Amino acid sequence: MKKRITLIGSNIAKTGNEFIYCGLLKECESCRFKKICHDGLVKGRRYRIVSVRSANHPCKVHEGGVKVVEVEPVKDIIILIESKKALEGLTISHRDIQCNNILCKNYMLCHPEGICNKYKILKVFDEKVKCPKGYSLKKVLVSPIDDKPEKP
DSSP: OOOEEEEEETTTOOTTOEEEOOOOOGGGTTOTTHHHHHTTOOTTOEEEEEEEEEEEEOOSSSTTOEEEEEEEEOOOEEEEEEGGGOOTTOEEEOOOOSOOOTTSTTHHHHSOSSOBSEEEEEEEOOSOOOOTTOOOEEEEEEEESSSOBSOO
16 A cells, blocks of 8 residues: 655654544645645545654644654454455445444444445454344454545
8 A cells, every 4th residue: 555644743643543534624724734734645534654753843733733654544444244244355335334322332343434435355253243233243354445435
C-alpha cells in the first residue's frame, strides 16, 4: 500500500496509532500546511501511522500543534459479519449488522468505521461470538479491495 505524508495532532502522533480521515475543516482553508495535511488522503478511510518526525508545527485545530507523519491505509481490519458469509477468500460488499445497541461490546466490530465498500475475507476466526440479538456472527479479518470507504 502506498505511504503518504500528512500532519496530525502532536498528542496523537505515535507510530502504530490509527485514525480515520474526516476531511477538510473550515479552519484549514487558509492554512499554509493545507496541501501536505489533506492531499492524498481519502475522506472516511482508516490510516495507520508508520513513522513520526520530531518537528512540531502550529495548528488552529490541534492544541499543541501538529507533527509530520508517514501514514498508510490500513489494509487488514477485524470485523463481524453474518456467519453464512464468512468464507475465506470470498470478496463481498460491506453491510453493517442491523443493530443499534451502542452499548454492546461488539458494536464497533459490527459497525466498523473506515472500512471500504468491498473487501476480501482473509481469515475466519473460530472463536464464538455472543450476540445479544441472537444473530449468528463470525469474526473475520478483511482486506479492502478498493479505495472508496463506506462511511465519510
